[in-house]
Amino acid sequence: MRRLLAAARLVARDLAIVAPLVESTGLSREGVVLALARYLELDPSDEDLASLVTRAVPSSRVHVILSANVFTAALRALAVAWASSEHVTVRPSRRDPVFTRALVRALDDDRLVVEESMDVADVEEGEIHVYGRDDTMDSVRRAARPAVVVRGHGAGMGVAFVGRADERDGAVRAIADDVVVFDQRGCLSPRVVIVEGGSPRALDIAESLSARLSTLERAVPRGTLSDDERRASGRYVETMSFAGQVLRGSAHAVAVGDAATPVVVPPTGRHVHVLAVRQPDEARRWLAPVARSIVAVGCNDEASGRSVAGGAEHVRLSRLGWMQRPPLDGPVDLR
């Protein structure tokens, strides 16, 4: 495990990887540099690593399929697999293979190899760890042989909760940091911010968040959005211009909604939906239809965070500003 982390440090220091990552991820150069510098788990504590190993189920061989992840997630996926077995093969994401290939190359160990053309049906033993969307996981499960265990880690989203005791500017800075990295394409990225208190406080925080995102845009510009992401952005902005209030920047939108409406999940690409609730329980009720998809709750008060998460054990709880930096203690979504 230590060797894998050392290999990751080598990759993170290699400036030659930045340009290919910009190309493959759609992030800006600054976004890639930020992710490599601050959001790659290079120095886990011994306790975290012990926890990761304890969670791992020993297996003769692990095959990892990375189909839709933020690029740094490959390190955790391989660490989890490596903790389970001494023989790991990985099929990188076709769209974003750069970091995975570089990491395996830097490790230079015959027991962890890239297999670009891995065919699920040919896997005879061990486990398949598949990271991707529901339909990808379903198709892997259908194709896998009965003797092979398939562990799926799906897509998800994060929610930030600003409690009554939180001071505005500190909370806003932290949330903006969580939003900006990976341009909100991570499963831990907050897309909804729920503010304890009344609507005026929610609006105040939304305005402050919009201003902070504008500031960060200068330091870490948003990368390119796909056609679909741009369409979804336009649609969300149109809808919330009607149904609420939208604060737009050159590369973000913060909309203020209402807890009386059905749940709204904005698209990725630095779009944040803000609403007010009277207490954490109300947030949990509003989020109930999407509870299964929530894998991270950011909150400075643990009791409130647990209440928002509704006691779901797969949800990562963290302080605001730390939603995208979970300890390297197991799969990112704990599922």
Place this chain on the structure above:
Amino acid sequence: MTWDPAASDALHARALAFVRAFEAGDAMPEPFDALAVDLARFQAGSVAGYGRLCEAHGAPPLGFRTASDAPAVPTEAFKLSRIATFPESLAHVTFRTSGTTLGARGSHAMRTVATYDAAAVAFGRRALTLGTPPLRTPCPVLMLAPSPLEAPDSSLSHMMQCFACAFGGGAPRETDYFIRDGVLELAMLDARVSEAIVRRQSVLVLGTSFAFVHLLDAVGDAGFRLPAGSRVMQTGGFKGRTREVEPAPLRSDLARAFGLDPRAIVGEYGMTELSSQFYEGTVESVSAEPGVYLEPPWARVVPVHPESLARVADGEDGIARIEDLMNVDSAFAVLTADRVRRRGAGFELLGRWPGAPPRGCSIAVEEMLGVQPKAPVTR
């Protein structure tokens, strides 16, 4: 926001004048854009959200000169806001869209259904009963849908009830509806059709694609012949409720099962958020292409670019922006999620916009809903 009943009444009267002129074969009473602009201004002054949307577009209502100047309301807004120019207490009926796993149902309140009913019947009559030979009315109207008693908030059931009254010669009975508690009552339908065959009466069958697919599955190769000269109106997508069938095979399968010319199977396109409907013109005109939907003179389907929302060139794909002069008290212009293309005098329905899998592991809304972009929405 102000509620101005006199202004609303006057606009309803102007909308109804379009329908009356159409029925009489006269020229329209005024330019489309003239009523469209007045509707948009009225709605911007009465519906807070629409006022905000106009402001967000930098489009002050007083500056509207044509229908296209007025921003369109996304269908998602019907799930999040009440879109009505009048107080809630004055609602005569509220139609609702089908539910989703996210629990959101769009709603469309009306303080009067007179305008809706008149427009639906006038254009439905032309789309479903004309042709050679025309469908002789009154005739039995058989509905493969739940009754308004069972589905009081379904605009489709309401529209079918209007058709039964207008083309069936009177208010329908519960026994004219053949979906009960979600089950297709095939034996009862068979009995009614047999009765019509004995009486040599053509029938009008109205139903959803969902119901027709179940009927086809149930009858298999046996067929289910309808009396000669009968007509079938099918509407809507499947939403994952049954096996999927593309429109063209569904038409030919229905024609074969019912023993009808495929041109007697007429596709309808409508939605809860609208007050107007669109039909294939295959009954009305021998030259009409299947799959091409026609608009009444009081509604337009404008393909727009999904990002810029600007009209695209004829023949190019776009998102359907629907301008509906019958939507007097809600939203005159509605931005749907359906992909369309102008073709000849009408438009083609191309399904939902195909989405590429998003980058990263942040979940897409479609994935939360458990749906893929497929068939157009129904109501």
